[in-house]
Amino acid sequence: MTALKPLGRAILFALIGFLIGAGLSAALVEAAGRDEMKEPIIAGGYMFALIGWLFGVGVWGSWVREWFGATVKPFHIEGWGRYLGFSTDHKVIGVQYGVTTIVIFLLAGALALLMRIELADANSTLLSRTDYNTVMGLHGIMMIAVAVAALMGGFANYVMPLMIGADDVAFPRLNALSFWIVPPVAVLLILTPLFGGMDTGWTGYPPLSSQGPTGNLLFLMAFTTFGLSSILGGLNFLATIITMRAPGMTWSRIPIFVWAVFAASLISLTATQFVAYALLMVIFERVFGMHFFDGTIGGDAILFEHVFWFYSHPAVYVMILPAFGIELEILSHFARKPVFAYKWVVRAFFSIVGLSFVVWAHHLFTSGMSSELHGPFMVLTELISIPTGVVFLAAVGTIWRGRLWLKTPMLFAMGVIANFLIGGLTGLYVADVVTDLNFQDTYFVVAHFHYTIVGGEIFALMGAIYYWYPKITGRMYSERLGRIHFIGMMVLYNVTFIPMFIVGAQGMNRRVADYPAEFENLNMFITVSSLLLGLAFIPFVYNMVNSWIRGRKAGDNPWGARTLEWQTTSPPPEENFETQPVVVEDPYGYGDPDAKHFEFPSGSGHVAEPAGGDD
């Protein structure tokens, strides 16, 4: 029961915090004579509840106490209980992030199936239009959170310090803080339906989001809170990669995934602040009655759209850059060849980061913004195809004439190439102003961004899960179930989303529960295949849970990979490496008998067990 103590304390403190905050706000509202205002009370309560939650879970006991000269009591529990408290071990935090995001992913996936069942026929039958908007908005924001946090919070956290030979991240307590900010986000989102739902979608455009049900406020607060977590994570990873690399780990020797995390962290740290301000301003509209974005009394609704997309377009590269990194990492280790054109790929990553900040207005081609800007933003957007093309060339160049070992992670990494190809090429039509005037806000756009985020990132996430599963759990997953999962997901995913391009081109707009009956046949088809796609995750979940309990011991380096995370035990000890490894070369020396990525000085270090694969 001691394992549950931090959580219990956190919930208690959160409730007390809510009562204090709500009470103070209620008193202020009363004093101002504005009894009809309920939202300040909820917002004030939430602010104090969030602080109470964080203090209760361990920020007070293992951190803030020392600011007042008291001694801190670091959290330390053995066994599964360590996942339920304020652990500062990056591997524990990685698993916390990973499991949380997978659970949210499955929940948001279930919401998607609910939407698809509703869309099987042209009228609202299962869900009312209000409920459909809520379900659609929650699916959107939950999946955005998964896409931002699963690879960065989960895998970058767990694997990146190991890959650079560090014993932890630069700021371990900040790392724990950025994870423990996430559960309140999930709670807020789950509570939205009880407060009238949300009707804005995840983009939350005012004036719609500054009106409507209180559920909109909960969504805005959740998104802002999540942004804070993302900013802290980005800061931490940058500091870690800059300062914590093992001796000899020069910039040209770090694994490509670490470069991807570095590039994505630059965006998380800087761009996220813009969306946080934009959302805060909408919260101020609701709570304090301000009118920043209300065009009828001097505000500007399009201003929000600009600031929102100034983050939210770069954010897609927070999602896809780590996915590129994982894809190339897996392709290299499973093709037994070096990453092709490594330095060009690093240049491409940073070109993408740079360009990502100057393309946001391609989301606003139909917004009524100044039309002189259409051409420049179109051209800038299409320039991104050049660095993205380099990543494709690197992927194909890496497997070209290699020795392909078609294990599940490799299958998913190759799935990323094929799917993101469609996502990238269909991006041409929405970057092109003329075709976008038609496709904007249709199912063509829905299909396009699902091809980039699901086909690109989620496939890479699945590859990452299978690839690092033996390292994280110490056990091997079932290869057969993994393959069934891949084939099911690859086929059904494409069968589900390709028809959305067609129905969009034929004139079906997005974010609707009702649509013209002409589109019913295609929608029925999409619904059936999406339900089958949902079934494809059953072997995945079973495989993950069952193998963690009963799986065969995996050994330290089942893939015979050369990067540092495989040169320690599975799972790694708390300090990561018994002896500090020294890096002498880059990790991709496949095919070169003299190549050596690292050495343990004085021969005292850990000697990895010989590779022993599955089957």
Added chain:
Amino acid sequence: MINRDTVTVAIIWIIATVAVEIAFSFVDLFPAAASEEAVIVDDAFYFLTYIAIPVFTFILVALSYSIIKFRSRPADDGGPPEDGPPQRTHNAWVRGWMLVTSALVVTVIIHPGLTGLWEMDEAANKDLDFVVKVTGVQWAWSFNYPDQNITSPELVLPNDTHVRFDVTAVDVVHSFWVPAFRTKIDAVPGLTTEIHANITETGNYDDDINFRVQCAELCGREHAIMQSPVRVVERAEFNEWVLSKQ
């Protein structure tokens, strides 16, 4: 690096590209185009697709060929296969690839967009027949014809005319979209945005659902059904309709 694998892939790539291009030329994705703007949009789509197909087939052919040809058996102990060649990069390939993709982007891929914008501008600068003031409100459209001095919940337009829509909203952001005309523009509170249509075909919502004004920006509860029928008729019929409304 010219070897048997690259030559084979090049040949398969050319065959696949020609096959897909030919197959695609039979595809007709879009509903009827009822304005000059719609033709510009559809042409840009087909142009981009013919450019995208060779890129698509190149990556897919190279990927599929690799899976079939370079697939290897694991080592006897179940571990990884022996290493492949230590090929780290091939700068000529990378430079060539970047040259080709950059050239494609800055010359060909931006072409339909920029010329399309220019053509849209040309179409917008033609002699204007009349203006329709469009107002979006949760959750309905209303159409005001200032010259004819009438207001209608249905959008009725004469064929072979150039119409400008002055679009605004009362409460939240909406978006004015007629799928048969292909173009859309947001209706923003406190702002008047405009969009043009040079209408070329008659039609009505009962025969073709793409003759509808569809709100295309999520605007709350009844967003899905915020539609109005569109009827494009001959000039004489339009005049009768105007008279009947005045």
